[in-house]
Amino acid sequence: MRTMSRIEVNYDPRVEEALKEIGVLLHGDYQMTKHIIALLLLQGDAEILDIVKTREADRWDEIRDLIDQTGALYSHSMNYVVAMTRRREAKRIVREVTTYPDEEFLSGRERLSRLMMNPVTGLPILAAVLYVMYQFVGNFGAQILVDYLETSIFEARINPYLISFFTRLLPWPVISDLFVGEYGIFTLGVRYAIALIFPIVGTYFIAFSIMEDTGYLPRMAMLIDRVFKRIGLNGRAVIPMVLGFGCATMATIVTRTLETRRERVIATLLLALAIPCSAQLGVIFAILSGAPNGILIWGVVVFGLFLLVGFLSAKLMPGERPTFYMEIPPLRVPKLSNVAIKTLTRMEWYFREVFPMFIIASFLIWLGRLTGVFDLLVGVMAYPVGWIGLPQEVAVIFLFGFFRRDYGAAGLFDLQQAGLLANPQLIIAAVTLTLFLPCVAQLSVTIKERGARMAAYMTLFIFPFAFLVGYVLKIAFMVAGVSV
Amino acid sequence: MRCALCGLEFDERDTVSSCEGCPLKKGDCGMLRCPRCGYENPGESQLLKTFMRWRNRIGTK
Numbered sequence: 001m002r003t004m005s006r007i008e009v010n011y012d013p014r015v016e017e018a019l020k021e022i023g024v025l026l027h028g029d030y031q032m033t034k035h036i037i038a039l040l041l042l043q044g045d046a047e048i049l050d051i052v053k054t055r056e057a058d059r060w061d062e063i064r065d066l067i068d069q070t071g072a073l074y075s076h077s078m079n080y081v082v083a084m085t086r087r088r089e090a091k092r093i094v095r096e097v098t099t100y101p102d103e104e105f106l107s108g109r110e111r112l113s114r115l116m117m118n119p120v121t122g123l124p125i126l127a128a129v130l131y132v133m134y135q136f137v138g139n140f141g142a143q144i145l146v147d148y149l150e151t152s153i154f155e156a157r158i159n160p161y162l163i164s165f166f167t168r169l170l171p172w173p174v175i176s177d178l179f180v181g182e183y184g185i186f187t188l189g190v191r192y193a194i195a196l197i198f199p200i201v202g203t204y205f206i207a208f209s210i211m212e213d214t215g216y217l218p219r220m221a222m223l224i225d226r227v228f229k230r231i232g233l234n235g236r237a238v239i240p241m242v243l244g245f246g247c248a249t250m251a252t253i254v255t256r257t258l259e260t261r262r263e264r265v266i267a268t269l270l271l272a273l274a275i276p277c278s279a280q281l282g283v284i285f286a287i288l289s290g291a292p293n294g295i296l297i298w299g300v301v302v303f304g305l306f307l308l309v310g311f312l313s314a315k316l317m318p319g320e321r322p323t324f325y326m327e328i329p330p331l332r333v334p335k336l337s338n339v340a341i342k343t344l345t346r347m348e349w350y351f352r353e354v355f356p357m358f359i360i361a362s363f364l365i366w367l368g369r370l371t372g373v374f375d376l377l378v379g380v381m382a383y384p385v386g387w388i389g390l391p392q393e394v395a396v397i398f399l400f401g402f403f404r405r406d407y408g409a410a411g412l413f414d415l416q417q418a419g420l421l422a423n424p425q426l427i428i429a430a431v432t433l434t435l436f437l438p439c440v441a442q443l444s445v446t447i448k449e450r451g452a453r454m455a456a457y458m459t460l461f462i463f464p465f466a467f468l469v470g471y472v473l474k475i476a477f478m479v480a481g482v483s484v
Numbered sequence: 485m486r487c488a489l490c491g492l493e494f495d496e497r498d499t500v501s502s503c504e505g506c507p508l509k510k511g512d513c514g515m516l517r518c519p520r521c522g523y524e525n526p527g528e529s530q531l532l533k534t535f536m537r538w539r540n541r542i543g544t545k
Contacts, residue, residue, distance in 0.1 A: 209526075212488045213488075215488075217489050218489055218490065218491065221489065239489070239490075239522060239523070240522070242489065242523075243522060243524070246524055247524070250522075250524060251522075253522075254521075254522035326489075326490050326491070326521075327491035327492070329486070329491045341526065341528070341532065342526040344529040344531060344532060345514045345515070345526035345527060345528070345529045345530075346526055348514060348529055348530055348531055349514050349515060349526075
C-alpha cells in the first residue's frame, strides 16, 4: 500500500518569516496547523480573520500589524503571491513525475487551438475571423436585410401611413414633428431601431454567438495578451478589453477588478477611446461594407492608436508584469440551439435598452430644436466636423453618437445610404466617431468608477484627439491624391 | 453554468452582486456575469421562457 507524502511548499523568505511570527502569536485551538491559519490570515480569509480576532483578542493588534506589513512588501495581493508559489511548486512536481514521448501527439483541434494563440499564426486567423464577420454583417445584415426593412417596409408602407395619420390628427407641424418630423419618434427613433439597428446588430450577435460557442474567445484573449506583453501592457487588462467589444459601459465597471489605480485608469481610457461596442462595430462594418480597403484603414488606425496610447500609458505606469492565466476550454463545433438562445437573449436585452433610449433621443432633439439648443450645438459641432472634411450634416451624427454610440453610427449609415458621403469621408467619419467621446451611459459609469475629475481629463483628451486623428487622416488622403 | 470566456463553473445566483453599479440593466437584462472575469454570458431568454410557459399551459389543458 502506498502512503501519501506531505508536500512542503517553500514560500518567499519574507512570507515564511511572517508565518512563523504569526504562528507564535496563535494560542487558540483551530483544528488546523498554525501554519495554515497564518497563511489564510495573510491571504485575508474573512472567516479566519473573524475567528482569530475573537480568540486572540489580546494579541490581535500585533497579528494585524504583521499581516499589513507583509502585504505591504508586495505590489500584488497576498492571494496572488501564494497562488504563484503554489503554481511553481505544482509545475516542479509535474516535471518530476511526468515523462513525455519524444514526439508530442497533438490532435487536429489541439493543433488549431495552438495556432490560434500563437501571434504569428493567430493574428492572421483573427483577421480572417473578423473578415468573415464583416462580410456576414456588412453584406447580409446591412445590405439585404436593411434594404428590405427600410425600403419595402418603412419607406413604402409604415412611414407614409404614419405621416398622413399624424398630420391629420395633429395639424400643427410643431407637434406632429415630434412623431413624424425629420427627427421624429417614428420616422427616426423607431426606424433606426427596427430598420437599421435590428438587422445589423442581429447578424452581428449571430456571428458573435457562433464565435463564443466555438471556444474562440479565450484563445483570442490569450493571443491579445501575448501581443499586449510585447508592447509592455499588463495581461490582466485583456478581459475588460474583450468585454468592451460587447458593451464598453459594462467593461468599464469590470475595470474595478484590476489591482492598481493606474491599470484601472489606462483600461478605462482605452475603452472610452478605441474600443467600439458591439452595436457600433456592427454598424461600422455596415457603413464600410462597400469599401474593403476602408475597413482595413479603419482597423489599422484604431488598433494602431489603441496600441500607441496603451504603450505610452504603460510607460507612465512602471511595475511588475504579472502572469496572466486562463482556463482554455476545448474547441468545439457550435450548437445551433446554443447560438439561437444566445442571440435571442442578446437581442432582447439590446432592444429593451435601445428602444426607449432612441425614443428619448428623438424627444430631446425635438425639444432642442424647439428651444434652439439643438441648432446651437450642431452649429458648434459643425466647426470641427468641417475641419476634418465632412459636410455639416455629420455634425448631428456626433451629437447622436454622444447620446448613444450606435445611434450616431446608425445616423452615419443613413447618410451613406443617401449617398451624401464619399468613401474617404466615410472612413474619416467612422474613425473619428469610434474615437469620439464615449456614450452618456459609459461616461456616467466612468464618473462613478474613476471620479468626476478623471472623467473630465479623459473627455478633454478624447474630444480634440478624435478630431486631430480625423484631420491627420484627411491630410493623408489629400497627400495620397484622394479628394476628400 | 460555465463562463464562455474564462471557463469558470459558477452558480447563477452568484451573478446578482455583479449587477450593482450597472446604470442600464438593474439585473433584468438576462445576462449572467461571471464572478471571476466579469464576462457577460447570455442566460435564458425571457421571450423563450414566456413561450415555453405558454406552450406548457396549452399542453396541460
